[in-house]
Structures are given as C-alpha cells and as structure tokens.
Amino acid sequence: MTAIDPIIDQITAALEPHGLVPRGGFVFGPDDDAPRLSHGAAACSVVLVGHFGSSIWPPFTQWRQSHRDQPDPLDTWSKEVLTDVAGAVGGQAVFPSDKPYMPFQQWAKRAEGLSASPLGLLIHPEYGLWQAFRGALLFDRIIRFAPHPSNNHPCDSCVEKPCLHTCPVDAFDGTGFAVDRCRSYLARPEGALCMGGGCLARLACPVGQEHAYMPDQQRFHMAAFAHG
Ligand code: B12
Incomplete structure (x- = not known):
C-alpha cells in the first residue's frame, strides 16, 4: 500500500487553529478540466478544505472582532487563512465564492465520496448537512491520498424525507430550489423563524443533528443568503 503524502499532515496542522480540516482530494485525470495555476500550467492535484459542524465559528468570530465592517466576512476570512496556508505548504488556494465558480460539489463527491441530498447540499454520513467547503488547495504535483471510505448515501434509507416537507413555502421539491420564493418569504415577517433559527428544511434532516x-x-448564514 502506498503511504499517504506527508503534506496532508502539514496541511492538517496548518488548518487546525482555524477550525478547518482537509476534506480529501484527488489527482486530476486527463479528461478533467483542471484549473490553471498562476504559472499557467494545469493543476495536478487538489485538496479540499472545509469544516464539520461549528468548528470554524470561534476562530472566525474572534477574527471578526477586529474586522467589523468587512463585507463578505466569511469569504474574506477564508481567503486570508487559506492564502497563508497555501503559501506555507507550496500550493495555491481557490475559493468557492470566486467566479467563474469551480465545481466544488463535484470535487467533494470525488474527494470524500459524498452524495447530494434532496436539498442540493451534499450530505455526510456523520455530519449530515452541517458541513461546507471554505476553499481548495491546488498543487502542481501528484499527491498520494488515502482512499475515502465507501460512504453509504444516508438519504437512501430515509423514508420520510422530512427535508422535503418542512419548508413553509415548499422551496424544495427534490429536484431544485425555488430561490426567489425562499428569499421573498424570508423578507416577510413570517420568515422570522427561518431567519432567526436557520433553514427549517435543513434542520429537519435527521442525520448529524448534534x-x-x-x-x-x-x-x-441565513442573513448572508437572504441579502446575498
Ligand atoms: C451559486 C450557489 C448557490 C446559489 C444556487 C443557485 C442555483 N440554483 O444554482 C444559491 C444562492 C441559491 C445558493 C444557496 C445556498 N448554498 Co450555495 N453555492 C453556490 C456556489 C457559489 C456555486 C454553485 C455553482 O454553480 N458551481 C459551479 C458548478 C459547475 O459546480 P458543481 O459542483 O457542479 O455545482 C453543483 C451545484 O451548483 C449544485 N446545485 C445546483 N443548484 C443548487 C442549489 C443549492 C441550494 C445548492 C446548495 C447546490 C446546488 O449542483 C451542481 C452539481 O453538483 C457553490 C460553490 C461552488 N463553487 O460550487 C455554493 C455551494 C453549493 N452552496 C453551499 C451552501 C452551503 C449553500 C446554502 C446552504 C448557504 C447557507 N445559507 O448556508 C444555501 C442553500 C439555501 C438554504 N436552504 O439555506 C455549499 C454546499 C456545501 C455542501 N454541503 O454541499 C457550496 C458548495 C459552498 C460552500 N462554501 O461550501 N448557493
């Protein structure tokens, strides 16, 4: 068996103070539209970076105290942190919020073997819908990754699918997300419950509620989405 690349430990250590973790990765194949690095060549490998649960919240909240009027604070924080980490490990950072959008969810499916929930969000067997990606590190060399576990899709055994029956305006039908209907509800007084406590459909998912x-x-996140 091939040993896992030591750079994964370096990345893990550099991310740890920020509540972030490497979330797998892969080597681009010849048929992939691999992103270009700053020197013009196509990237060879990608390591996804994200978080599970609220692990980023304490470090991000602390950073925010000295960056009070920052627009898009979470994206700005992610860029600050990951640009530094990329520099330290010899990679180049890219971000989910930057256009043209990189296919983060497709990458995550390959990197961690995740599948999409009926809401469009990828679901993790342990953390459910409570996880996301803050960036990715591109490298110009082959990185040896541990194979990801063969994750069962938790939604396959979920008969009730409460995520599809909880939204007060039926914004999710299992095939798409009625973005405008959701946003206009959030702007009305009735939307206060979602705005104050989080997306009811996402909260209804039984996986990883803790x-x-x-x-x-x-x-x-609700405010960022509602006003975005
Ligand atoms: C544009 C966008 C949106 C648009 C979607 C518009 C649309 N109908 O396409 C809007 C503004 C609605 C949106 C909303 C949300 N989004 Co969004 N979004 C993106 C973004 C920036 C680009 C998507 C894209 O076009 N990618 C380019 C294509 C080529 O890549 P892809 O991997 O093939 O794209 C997949 C997605 O587009 C997906 N998709 C299509 N429609 C929708 C709708 C929703 C709601 C989602 C989540 C995905 C999704 O299907 C594609 C095939 O797999 C991605 C980041 C990224 N770079 O991918 C985040 C991303 C998909 N969003 C994410 C999240 C978390 C959300 C929100 C939950 C934000 C929040 N409030 O916390 C909300 C969902 C609303 C809710 N109920 O709370 C996460 C998903 C993480 C995960 N676990 O899968 C991502 C990856 C960003 C991140 N930082 O991690 N989002």
Whole structure:
C-alpha cells in the first residue's frame, strides 16, 4: 500500500487553529478540466478544505472582532487563512465564492465520496448537512491520498424525507430550489423563524443533528443568503 503524502499532515496542522480540516482530494485525470495555476500550467492535484459542524465559528468570530465592517466576512476570512496556508505548504488556494465558480460539489463527491441530498447540499454520513467547503488547495504535483471510505448515501434509507416537507413555502421539491420564493418569504415577517433559527428544511434532516450549527452561525448564514 502506498503511504499517504506527508503534506496532508502539514496541511492538517496548518488548518487546525482555524477550525478547518482537509476534506480529501484527488489527482486530476486527463479528461478533467483542471484549473490553471498562476504559472499557467494545469493543476495536478487538489485538496479540499472545509469544516464539520461549528468548528470554524470561534476562530472566525474572534477574527471578526477586529474586522467589523468587512463585507463578505466569511469569504474574506477564508481567503486570508487559506492564502497563508497555501503559501506555507507550496500550493495555491481557490475559493468557492470566486467566479467563474469551480465545481466544488463535484470535487467533494470525488474527494470524500459524498452524495447530494434532496436539498442540493451534499450530505455526510456523520455530519449530515452541517458541513461546507471554505476553499481548495491546488498543487502542481501528484499527491498520494488515502482512499475515502465507501460512504453509504444516508438519504437512501430515509423514508420520510422530512427535508422535503418542512419548508413553509415548499422551496424544495427534490429536484431544485425555488430561490426567489425562499428569499421573498424570508423578507416577510413570517420568515422570522427561518431567519432567526436557520433553514427549517435543513434542520429537519435527521442525520448529524448534534452537529447543527450554533444559533449565531445559523443566523449569519441565513442573513448572508437572504441579502446575498
Ligand atoms: C451559486 C450557489 C448557490 C446559489 C444556487 C443557485 C442555483 N440554483 O444554482 C444559491 C444562492 C441559491 C445558493 C444557496 C445556498 N448554498 Co450555495 N453555492 C453556490 C456556489 C457559489 C456555486 C454553485 C455553482 O454553480 N458551481 C459551479 C458548478 C459547475 O459546480 P458543481 O459542483 O457542479 O455545482 C453543483 C451545484 O451548483 C449544485 N446545485 C445546483 N443548484 C443548487 C442549489 C443549492 C441550494 C445548492 C446548495 C447546490 C446546488 O449542483 C451542481 C452539481 O453538483 C457553490 C460553490 C461552488 N463553487 O460550487 C455554493 C455551494 C453549493 N452552496 C453551499 C451552501 C452551503 C449553500 C446554502 C446552504 C448557504 C447557507 N445559507 O448556508 C444555501 C442553500 C439555501 C438554504 N436552504 O439555506 C455549499 C454546499 C456545501 C455542501 N454541503 O454541499 C457550496 C458548495 C459552498 C460552500 N462554501 O461550501 N448557493
């Protein structure tokens, strides 16, 4: 068996103070539209970076105290942190919020073997919908990754699918997300419950409920989505 690349330990250590973790990765194949590195060549490997549950919230909240009027604070924080980490490990950081959008969810399916929930969000067998990606590190060399576990898709055995029956305006039908209907509801007084406590459809998912974001983080994401 091939040993895992030592750079994964370096990345793990560099991310740890920020509540972030490497979330697998892969080597681009000849048929992939691999992103270009700053020197023009196509990237060879990618390591995804993200978080489970509220692990980023304490370090991010602390950073925010000295960056009070920062627009898009979570994206800005992610860029600050990951640009530094990339520099330290010889990679180049890319971000989910930057256009043209990189296919983060497709990458995550390959890197961690995750599948999409009926809400469109990828679901993790342990952390459910309470996880996301803050960036990815591109490298110009082959990185040896541990094979990801063959994750069962938790939604396959979920008969009730409460995520599809909880939204007060039926914004999710299992095939798409009625973004405008959701946003206009959030703007009305009736939307206060979602705005204050988080997306009811996401909260209805039985998987990984103990990892649901803390209330402050729920409100932050709802506000970012509602006004985005
Ligand atoms: C544009 C976008 C949106 C748009 C979607 C518009 C649309 N119908 O396409 C809007 C603004 C609605 C949106 C909302 C949310 N999003 Co969004 N979004 C993106 C973004 C920036 C680009 C998507 C894209 O076009 N990618 C390019 C294509 C080529 O890549 P892809 O991997 O093939 O894209 C997949 C997605 O587009 C997906 N998709 C299509 N429609 C929708 C709708 C939703 C709601 C989601 C989540 C995904 C999704 O299907 C594609 C095939 O797998 C991605 C980041 C990224 N770079 O991918 C985040 C991303 C998909 N979003 C994410 C999240 C978390 C959300 C929110 C939950 C934000 C929040 N409030 O916390 C909400 C969901 C609403 C809710 N109920 O709370 C996460 C998903 C993480 C995960 N576990 O899978 C991502 C990866 C960002 C991140 N930092 O991790 N989002």
